[in-house]
Amino acid sequence: MCIRDRVSTQSTWDYRFIGFAMTPMVMLVMLAFIAPALLTPPPSLAPLSYFTTLYGDGNVLPSLMGMAKSAAGSYLSNLPRANMECINKVISSFTEPFGTNESYALLMHSGRKANDLGEYENCRQSETSYYVLGGLTFEGVGAAFSMCLPKECKISDFDPLKQAIVSMLKSASPFPVTEDNVFFYDVNKENIDMGKTSTGFAFVMLFTLAVIIISVIATLYDIYGTKAADPGAVTKVLLAFSLPKNIESLFNTKNKVDPNLEIFNGVRVLSMIWIIFGHGYAIESLGFVFNTGDMMKTAIDDYFMSFLKIGMCGVDVFFFLSGFLSALGFYGLLSKTKSIIAILIAFLKRYLRLFPLLFLAVMYALFVITTEKNEPFSPSVKFTVKNCEDNWLQTLLYVNNFQDNHKYCVAWTWYLMNDMQFFIITPLLILPFLSSKKLGTIVLGICAAVSLFIQCIIMSSYNLNSSMSKISSENDYMKLYYVKPYCRIMPYLIGIFVYFIYAGSKSKDKEDESSLYKKIGKMITGTSWFKYILYTAGIALMILPSYMKYYLDKYPNSWGQGYATFFEVSYRIFFVLGFVFVILPSLLGQGKILTACLGSPVFSPLAKFTYGVYLGHPFFFYFTFYYTLFGHYFNHVHTFTMIMSVMFASYVLSFFATALYESPVVQLMKLFAEPKKELQEGKEAPKTTNEKTESLLTKKEEQETPFTTIFDKHFLAFSKKKKKKKKK
Secondary structure: OHHHHHHHHHHHHHHHHHHHHHHHHHHHHHHHHHHHHHHOOOOOOOHHHHHHHHHOOOOOOHHHHHHHHHHHHHHHOOHHHOOHHHHHHHHHHHHOOEOEHHHHHHHHHOOOOOOOOOOHHHHHHOOOEEEEEEEEEEOOEEEEEEEEEEOOOOHHHHHHHHHHHHHHHHOOOOOOOOHHHEEEEEHHHHHHHHHOOOHHHHHHHHHHHHHHHHHHHHHHHHHHOOOOOOOOHHHHHHHOOOHHHHHHHHOOOOOOOOHHHHHHHHHHHHHHHHHHHHHHHHHHOOOOEOOHHHHHHHHHHOHHHHHHHHHHHHHHHHHHHHHHHHHHHHHHHHHHOOOHHHHHHHHHHHHHHHHHHHHHHHHHHHHHHHHOOOOOOHHHHHHHHHHHHHHHHHHHOOOHHHOOHHHOOOHHHHHHHHHHHHHHHHHHHHHHHHHOHHHHHHHHHHHHHHHHHHHHHHHHHOOOOOOOOOOOOOOOHHHHHHOOHHHHOHHHHHHHHHHHHHHHHHOOOHHHOOOHHHHHHHHHHHOOOHHHHHHHHHHHHHHHHHHHHHHHHHOHHHOOHHHHHHHHHHHHHHHHHHHHHHHHHHHOOOOHHHHHHHOOOOHHHHHHOHHHHHHHHHHHHHHHHHOOOOOEOOOHHHHHHHHHHHHHHHHHHHHHHHHHHHHHHHHHHHHHHOOOOOOOOOOOOOOOHHHHHHHHHHHHHHHOOHHHHHHHHHHHHHHHHHHHHHHO
């Protein structure tokens, strides 16, 4: 226990370092401006006494103060680069009576501790003051301090300080420290530059306005226009933008395939909520939290936080769903045709369906987010804009995850990149199943084995570790491992495997009777007690990763690289397998209670907004943390309230974005995919009611998946028999 306690203390220190180091860093900045006066002090000035009066004597944090004084010496060596007018003005503010402009601004409008943004508005509005924001950042975790200095000061005055601060922190930091980890912002200038509207911003606004106008016209025509029996092509295109029709389709809860698949709606919604909570707590660490040390200690010591930290497993649930549904679609397509053109059309349809909201997210990051201004930390979003200026095309082509993760445009779209790449290779994974279920299973097994091998090689070769106290700029965990498709494909493969269990249980084909998938299905549906074993094992497997993550973070030095590799490679598999064990009986029609809960009509419309929520919610988190005037203390109530408000705003935004942008594209794709009702040479003869029914069933058979067409064929055969009896 003693060893573990000591390790835990060391881990906590690693994350308290950033906040703790801010104290001598602030002292260093002030000491650096005062230091020149120490060489030739004016007769009536004793700046060191003022400094020690404000910040304490040399017995306060002696080691850190020693580092600050040493770094101040490094700063003095660069004095030729310093702005003596600024330095003298800072020094004089210590001797002026309290209440004069310079002294009041310096002492009252500046921050007093880490992440204290001071009184930004008051400092900015003062004609004699100059607001500067500085700080440290390490792999997304950082701390800032603010200073309200005389207007004679410039941001270039802080350049010599960067090297001094780096030399001060190198000896104490658990992370590698470079000048890139230290920043100083001329907030007012940066905000003025950001606040300028651009041609791109005008384009986004005009495009949005045009879509709204078209939707309003389509809505009015749909409500008040003359309803033609056979509207023309232009009318159909216009009605694709009708808000009543699109909203009705979004809230339509009628099931068209298998009621058991409705559980995926609840799974989507709950997984997205889990991901949002995980992102909320993660981004909280990027905000201006006064008690950074307490927050990091809570993140390491609180088991509840471990449950949130494995919220990334919610992403793997989406990969599983994507694998299942992609297999469902491609197996039906490839069973009828192996045409390359048909496969390319399937790719195009998916790209077009996803494009509108992804395009909006990229355009927003490029042109709209920079128009926000007049907040202390708003210039920090410039990196998002710069990334999108350089890499917007890679995002729209779904190859963003093959470059440096620090250059991502709309960084959270790494999931979408992986998902599209998996979708593209799905036909290659499904084709072997058409020849033999056994061959298809072998291909899936080989892909899974190769993925596991690559993951182990990458993790061990680069000594990667996802522990909170191990991730650093030298770790490259995100760049080399986390976002790569060959490291994230396992849940997708499991989804394909589970689809064939599902399809096998529905199949009436005698050739499938001896297949592995049919046997698994019979094992679950044939014995009532077996599903309870699956439930128990599934819940245990879903909980296991949170315990693994908890001990990895709490006692990082107690586990070697072998455990870190095992954890990273296995915990997602454990969770997804546990999830499969829990939902598989419901997919096969055995888990009525779970089906009733997750398949509730309440989840059906919310599930359709998931894509928009996924793209939109990080923007709201950015607004919450980067466009703020004040820091705050971390606590669960504040974070929970903030996350709930972001979640509500994200769903509202997704509703409008889906109705205005995504749904019209889907309706247009359906419109252009419709077969012509008239032949080129003339009209067909009118059909009888039974012939129309058979035609509709045949048409549906061409569009639906194999297990659905089985039911349709039996129904069609029954209709034909009934028709023959009537004729007799």
